[in-house]
Amino acid sequence: MPRTKLSKQQLDYKEGLAHFKAWLKMNREFEDRGLHGTDYYVRIVEELEAKVKQLEAKLKRKAKK
Numbered sequence: 001m002p003r004t005k006l007s008k009q010q011l012d013y014k015e016g017l018a019h020f021k022a023w024l025k026m027n028r029e030f031e032d033r034g035l036h037g038t039d040y041y042v043r044i045v046e047e048l049e050a051k052v053k054q055l056e057a058k059l060k061r062k063a064k065k
Helices: 008-032 039-064
Strands: none
Touching: none
């Protein structure tokens, strides 16, 4: 069966649909982990803030030596 070229509009539609499906899949994975909405990003920020505090404490200890 010969393949026909898709129009620009059809290509754009397929690309948009692929992005949407990837986004849905990512959201489902987050929901399976119990994360909804911005919970994922809030958790990442909290982890980074904890790491910053840990590194600042380490710098203070080194400065006292």
